[in-house]
Amino acid sequence: MGYTVAIVGATGAxxxxxxxxxxxxxxxxDKVRYLSSTRSAxxxxxxxxxxxxxxxxxxxxxxxxxxALFSAGGSTSxxxxxxxxxAGAVVVDNTSFYRQNPNVPLIVPEVNxxxxxxxxxxxxxxxxxxxxxxxxxEPIRQKWGLERVIxxxxxxxxxxxxxxxxxxxGQLHEAVVDGVNPKDLRAEILPSGGDKKHYPIAFNALAxxxxxxxxxxxxxxxxxxxxxxxxxxxxxxxxxxxxxRIPVLSGHSESVYIExxxxxxxxxxxxxxxxxxxxxxxxxxxxxxxxxxxxxVGHRETFVGRIRKDLDAEKGIHMWVVADNLLKGAAWNSxxxxxxxxxxxxxxxxxxxxxxxx
Amino acid sequence: MGYTVAIVGATGAxxxxxxxxxxxxxxxxDKVRYLSSTRSAxxxxxxxxxxxxxxxxxxxxxxxxxxALFSAGGSTSxxxxxxxxxAGAVVVDNTSFYRQNPNVPLIVPEVNxxxxxxxxxxxxxxxxxxxxxxxxxEPIRQKWGLERVIxxxxxxxxxxxxxxxxxxxGQLHEAVVDGVNPKDLRAEILPSGGDKKHYPIAFNALAxxxxxxxxxxxxxxxxxxxxxxxxxxxxxxxxxxxxxRIPVLSGHSESVYIExxxxxxxxxxxxxxxxxxxxxxxxxxxxxxxxxxxxxVGHRETFVGRIRKDLDAEKGIHMWVVADNLLKGAAWNSxxxxxxxxxxxxxxxxxxxxxxxx
Numbered sequence: 001m002g003y004t005v006a007i008v009g010a011t012g013a014x015x016x017x018x019x020x021x022x023x024x025x026x027x028x029x030d031k032v033r034y035l036s037s038t039r040s041a042x043x044x045x046x047x048x049x050x051x052x053x054x055x056x057x058x059x060x061x062x063x064x065x066x067x068a069l070f071s072a073g074g075s076t077s078x079x080x081x082x083x084x085x086x087a088g089a090v091v092v093d094n095t096s097f098y099r100q101n102p103n104v105p106l107i108v109p110e111v112n113x114x115x116x117x118x119x120x121x122x123x124x125x126x127x128x129x130x131x132x133x134x135x136x137x138e139p140i141r142q143k144w145g146l147e148r149v150i151x152x153x154x155x156x157x158x159x160x161x162x163x164x165x166x167x168x169x170g171q172l173h174e175a176v177v178d179g180v181n182p183k184d185l186r187a188e189i190l191p192s193g194g195d196k197k198h199y200p201i202a203f204n205a206l207a208x209x210x211x212x213x214x215x216x217x218x219x220x221x222x223x224x225x226x227x228x229x230x231x232x233x234x235x236x237x238x239x240x241x242x243x244x245r246i247p248v249l250s251g252h253s254e255s256v257y258i259e260x261x262x263x264x265x266x267x268x269x270x271x272x273x274x275x276x277x278x279x280x281x282x283x284x285x286x287x288x289x290x291x292x293x294x295x296x297v298g299h300r301e302t303f304v305g306r307i308r309k310d311l312d313a314e315k316g317i318h319m320w321v322v323a324d325n326l327l328k329g330a331a332w333n334s335x336x337x338x339x340x341x342x343x344x345x346x347x348x349x350x351x352x353x354x355x356x357x358x
Numbered sequence: 359m360g361y362t363v364a365i366v367g368a369t370g371a372x373x374x375x376x377x378x379x380x381x382x383x384x385x386x387x388d389k390v391r392y393l394s395s396t397r398s399a400x401x402x403x404x405x406x407x408x409x410x411x412x413x414x415x416x417x418x419x420x421x422x423x424x425x426a427l428f429s430a431g432g433s434t435s436x437x438x439x440x441x442x443x444x445a446g447a448v449v450v451d452n453t454s455f456y457r458q459n460p461n462v463p464l465i466v467p468e469v470n471x472x473x474x475x476x477x478x479x480x481x482x483x484x485x486x487x488x489x490x491x492x493x494x495x496e497p498i499r500q501k502w503g504l505e506r507v508i509x510x511x512x513x514x515x516x517x518x519x520x521x522x523x524x525x526x527x528g529q530l531h532e533a534v535v536d537g538v539n540p541k542d543l544r545a546e547i548l549p550s551g552g553d554k555k556h557y558p559i560a561f562n563a564l565a566x567x568x569x570x571x572x573x574x575x576x577x578x579x580x581x582x583x584x585x586x587x588x589x590x591x592x593x594x595x596x597x598x599x600x601x602x603r604i605p606v607l608s609g610h611s612e613s614v615y616i617e618x619x620x621x622x623x624x625x626x627x628x629x630x631x632x633x634x635x636x637x638x639x640x641x642x643x644x645x646x647x648x649x650x651x652x653x654x655v656g657h658r659e660t661f662v663g664r665i666r667k668d669l670d671a672e673k674g675i676h677m678w679v680v681a682d683n684l685l686k687g688a689a690w691n692s693x694x695x696x697x698x699x700x701x702x703x704x705x706x707x708x709x710x711x712x713x714x715x716x
Contacts (some may be wrong), residue, residue, distance in 0.1 A: 034629040148670070152613035153603065154508035154563045172534045176527055182652040183606075197646045204652045205512045205604060205611040207664050207678045212643040216666040225669060238670035242678065246512065246563060246604045247541075253563040255510035255600040255613075285570040289557045294540040294562045306565050308574040311583060312506070312596035320565045320600065 002028035005076025006065045009072030010034035015164040017331035062087035082357045085121030088349035092334045099124040106142025106230045110278040111138045121350035130227040136301035136321040139276035145261025148238040154246050154253040159325050163187045171202035209243040214227050252325040259315045291322035300332045360386035364423045367430030368392035371520040375689035420445035440715045443479035446707035450692045457482040464588045468636040469496045479708035485688025488585040493660035494679040497634035503619025505597040512604045512611040522547045529560035567601040610649025610683040617673045649680035658690045
């Protein structure tokens with residue numbers, strides 16, 4: 001007997017990859033249910049060659065569902081995830097809504113799979129930019145400790161959804177083919193669909209992802225700070241981020257500077273990363289080998305290279321971390337969490353409902 | 359009586375902007391001479407509406423020249439700049455060849471104009487990525503001191519010349535219009551024309567600019583380290599860089615983290631930058647105001663925003679620094695140096711030749 005798995009947001013950029021990851025997964029799946037908003041309900045998608053009609057998400061959608069993967073925005077998760085839990089499903093939520101909730105484990109399986117044990121019906125998948133950084137840093141943290149992180153990101157537009165991909169391609173077409181000055185390109189989505197102003201991404205770099213918080217960091221930047229502390233279970237790790245969108249369709253890159261607690265020899269750091277599950281070392285300057293976004297697309301692993309000592313700080317290390325933001329950054333990490341729940345016999349109805357029905 | 363000004367490399371991406379900057383300059387120019395390699399000699403360009411035929415650069419090209427602006431690669435400067443000096447010209451060299459030479463002032467006029475006084479015939483224009491960072495950091499260094507810099511760059515392809523622009527546009531056309539997978543795009547120039555392997559830049563971020571040095575940093579990264587120390591006349595400033603090319607045609611962006619010697623209140627930092635010549639403060643998160651590459655193109659100023667305290671380090675500050683790499687990063691900084699030489703009456707033949715004729 002396999003599971004009934006629901007995908008909420010099946011028609012989105014991440015939803016499409018969730019379907020693919022689920023098709024390729026070791027998870028025993030008997031049935032899938034594709035759920036969406038009114039706009040996409042009625043569309044027909046497939047699962048392992050079978051047609052599946054997309055249904056409207058309602059409070060009653062989750063009867064008989066064992067695992068519900070949510071990736072349809074924070075408000076959809078806020079509204080429906082508790083109903084899924086109440087119906088007996090385990091929720092893996094890919095939005096930011098529950099990530100800082102103390103009742104919700106925030107999981108990167110390679111790093112803190114053990115935290116799944118205390119789940120109360122909802123497990124959160126971290127932000128894309130956090131996940132890949134965690135895979136690169138955990139092998140270092142384990143051996144030498146982690147004092148501090150300063151990260152600058154080079155994030156792909158697919159992290160902002162299918163509409164952002166469409167907008168980027170349209171702008172590039174206008175700029176490259178029609179010769180429109182990049183400054184004059186129209187924008188309606190990026191840098192953040194929910195914010196007041198929109199700017200072109202073609203031939204640009206936008207130092208804003210998500211909206212600004214009160215401290216002049218963006219929510220995306222604060223996600224990297226807060227999620228790192230929660231996943232690594234250490235509030236003392238210092239993390240400051242600058243999150244930047246660049247005209248890349250998929251594949252997030254990150255320039256990561258860290259300070260370890262103990263001095264970490266570079267050769268041993270490389271070995272630790274090469275041996276860490278989910279991480280791939282791509283680091284040979286003599287052969288111009290380093291991670292690249294275009295090569296990471298389609299892969300589940302996190303690629304790490306350009307590992308080198310800071311020129312001045314004895315415990316300082318720089319590195320370049322690249323992963324497919326739709327896979328390890330979202331769909332694969334979510335399905336991987338589902339696989340781990342299965343392996344640990346944690347796919348089961350929750351006895352006590354701790355999440356508020358709205 | 360005005361000057362005779364030679365532009366060596368007049369047909370390149372920077373050369374074209376040098377002509378424009380010179381046309382708009384306050385420098386009294388009587389005559390221009392456009393010099394190039396064999397490949398471009400004979401082409402006809404213009405200066406203030408007059409036709410000027412491009413001549414082949416030879417050891418004898420500089421007779422009668424008062425100011426020679428070089429931007430045709432390090433080997434051309436190495437070979438011909440001493441002949442220009444011997445002929446009585448003052449050279450402003452935009453290549454890296456003479457930058458670390460103790461006889462050569464390395465100048466960002468807003469920062470160390472005074473160092474022009476000791477020139478011996480050749481003045482070097484710093485690397486594009488260094489120049490804009492200097493304009494942003496000097497007002498802070500002056501008031502609170504500068505202990506440390508960690509910078510990650512988002513550099514435009516025009517920094518690698520006209521061929522790199524052409525290659526980028528071609529790749530984007532193939533990817534956007536013909537649907538070629540970015541991974542399969544052909545590349546012959548980037549990341550570095552002089553290196554063995556070439557990678558696509560369309561939909562990619564390449565963590566290599568220039569070739570690698572022995573310490574696993576690239577030359578571009580080491581330029582930022584060494585040039586900062588020389589320009590700021592302080593070998594103790596700690597600088598580590600990660601230099602990255604992104605699919606932007608013009609306009610370099612930089613995520614800069616600094617630690618000051620004294621605690622610098624953010625409001626005062628913003629004021630210092632706003633009041634510094636050549637710097638423009640663009641920083642209002644509530645209105646989504648921050649520097650953008652597409653807006654910086656065509657301007658001589660360096661734009662600074664996203665200025666905020668590090669979340670943990672009391673003396674740590676993050677900022678986002680953007681400038682037109684062909685203007686402030688190259689052509690404008692070179693012509694601006696020429697203007698300052700004129701104002702200081704330093705356009706004069708050098709008595710003793712300290713540079714080797716090759």
